[in-house]
Amino acid sequence: MSITVETYATLAEATSAMRDKTQFLGGGTMVVRGINYGAQDYNRVVRSTDAALRGIRNEGNQISIGAGVTMSQIMASSSTDFLAPVARLVGGPAIRNMATAGGNLFVRPPYGDFGTALLALDANVQMSDGQSLPIERFYAQRDSQRGIVAAILLPRPAHGVFRFRKVTRTKPKGASVLSIAATLPGGSRITEARIAFGAMGPTPLRAKEAEQALEGASLDATGIQRALDTCLNGLDPSDDSLASGWYRRAVAPVHLRRLLLGKES
Amino acid sequence: MTKSPVQFTLNGTETGVFVNGGANLLDVIRREAGDLAPKLGCAQGGCGACTVMIDGETHLACLTLAETVEGKRVETATSLANGPQLHPLQKAFVEGFAAQCGFCTPGMLMAAKALLDANPSPTREQVTEAIAGNICRCTGYEPIINAILTAAAELRGRISA
Numbered sequence A: 001m002s003i004t005v006e007t008y009a010t011l012a013e014a015t016s017a018m019r020d021k022t023q024f025l026g027g028g029t030m031v032v033r034g035i036n037y038g039a040q041d042y043n044r045v046v047r048s049t050d051a052a053l054r055g056i057r058n059e060g061n062q063i064s065i066g067a068g069v070t071m072s073q074i075m076a077s078s079s080t081d082f083l084a085p086v087a088r089l090v091g092g093p094a095i096r097n098m099a100t101a102g103g104n105l106f107v108r109p110p111y112g113d114f115g116t117a118l119l120a121l122d123a124n125v126q127m128s129d130g131q132s133l134p135i136e137r138f139y140a141q142r143d144s145q146r147g148i149v150a151a152i153l154l155p156r157p158a159h160g161v162f163r164f165r166k167v168t169r170t171k172p173k174g175a176s177v178l179s180i181a182a183t184l185p186g187g188s189r190i191t192e193a194r195i196a197f198g199a200m201g202p203t204p205l206r207a208k209e210a211e212q213a214l215e216g217a218s219l220d221a222t223g224i225q226r227a228l229d230t231c232l233n234g235l236d237p238s239d240d241s242l243a244s245g246w247y248r249r250a251v252a253p254v255h256l257r258r259l260l261l262g263k264e265s
Numbered sequence B: 001m002t003k004s005p006v007q008f009t010l011n012g013t014e015t016g017v018f019v020n021g022g023a024n025l026l027d028v029i030r031r032e033a034g035d036l037a038p039k040l041g042c043a044q045g046g047c048g049a050c051t052v053m054i055d056g057e058t059h060l061a062c063l064t065l066a067e068t069v070e071g072k073r074v075e076t077a078t079s080l081a082n083g084p085q086l087h088p089l090q091k092a093f094v095e096g097f098a099a100q101c102g103f104c105t106p107g108m109l110m111a112a113k114a115l116l117d118a119n120p121s122p123t124r125e126q127v128t129e130a131i132a133g134n135i136c137r138c139t140g141y142e143p144i145i146n147a148i149l150t151a152a153a154e155l156r157g158r159i160s161a
């Protein structure tokens, strides 16, 4: 199958070149894999060399991550040090030199670990047409749009508030049985917790009942129990070669408990 | 089928090729440029046999669209030896039985080269991490890890000598 590859100097030109059967190219780890295996749903690839896609910038108390920033760049930048442990768990070293933050927002489970972290961090997704969407809304409409993500904007969490855990069969590299990201502000009494699960549905999903159950709670065995009891509500994991949906549901509360208590087992 | 021109430096040599739309860099290196060092294993990023360096960073050639290396510096395991003189990594792989069937070796060497370029004194754990994306079905990895540590020591010795 022949694929047309079009390169545009500006994001604006690339945006107007997007139409049916077209994929925007990030690092290509999934797009080119699709081409290698004869993907039928696209025959056109659009890419842009616009510098706006690259670069991590501090904008007041917000951090802007260009959609084309790679996992290796996230690991190397002091502005995104709190995200380095997440980026480090995406694929092996060569994948991390290629895989972009923008691309991670579009991948299907079991992938999407970085997007899961962004969901728990209340990020905003900035589209190339100027629209800015809260990440949860972005995910809800992701599969029905074909816009280009220009950047991701997120507040820097206070020290120690953000936590992440990825459960894999193989180490140091492996796709997720599931991943969990949480922001837990408030110290001894949690307020406005965010809990996001990856590989527990078609996109990363928030466990809203568990978030509410943590309101005012302390992070001890009693304080978190109601969050554990309700964390599966709204999640819809599927079966794949790594784990069945049943298994994912069975172990998700166990891993949430470990994450909330800051324990390994 | 329309072809696009792509120019890049392959192992220090200016290379110009016409590529089919959607061709990956691995195909171009092997079929058009005739460098058979990087291997086609899985074509989906899982095995690392096609690992090359692009502008000094490891990339998977099978997942890289050829068009995207325009103007860039691409290095394969072919770049390591200097004529008959093996690179310390290659020498350590041979002497430490780190290659059996040899299929993963060109990718392993590039992953190891990238590590040693950035970190001349890696720990065993850092070596394991650096080759985490490269699968070897023969050796059980221990000889490979040992060979990389041996080569690192030799390269450090050369620098301090």
Ligand SMILES: Cc1cc2nc3c(=O)[nH]c(=O)nc-3n(C[C@H](O)[C@H](O)[C@H](O)COP(=O)(O)OP(=O)(O)OC[C@H]3O[C@@H](n4cnc5c(N)ncnc54)[C@H](O)[C@@H]3O)c2cc1C
Pocket (backbone or CB within 6 Å): A023, A024, A025, A026, A027, A028, A029, A030, A031, A032, A033, A067, A068, A089, A090, A091, A092, A095, A098, A099, A100, A101, A102, A103, A104, A105, A106, A107, A110, A111, A112, A113, A114, A147, A148, A149, A150, A174, A175, A176, B044, B045, B046
């Ligand atoms: C061997 C292997 C291991 C992997 N391991 C992991 C892992 O551990 N965790 C994980 O989360 N993922 C993993 N992945 C999946 C993938 O590499 C990452 O999710 C990566 O971040 C995807 O980004 P990309 O830039 O390579 O995407 P691409 O392949 O370029 O694109 C993926 C999708 O996103 C769209 N897209 C990309 N950028 C944009 C943009 N700016 N605007 C709009 N659409 C865009 C593309 O059109 C396409 O539909 C792995 C992949 C491989 C091959």
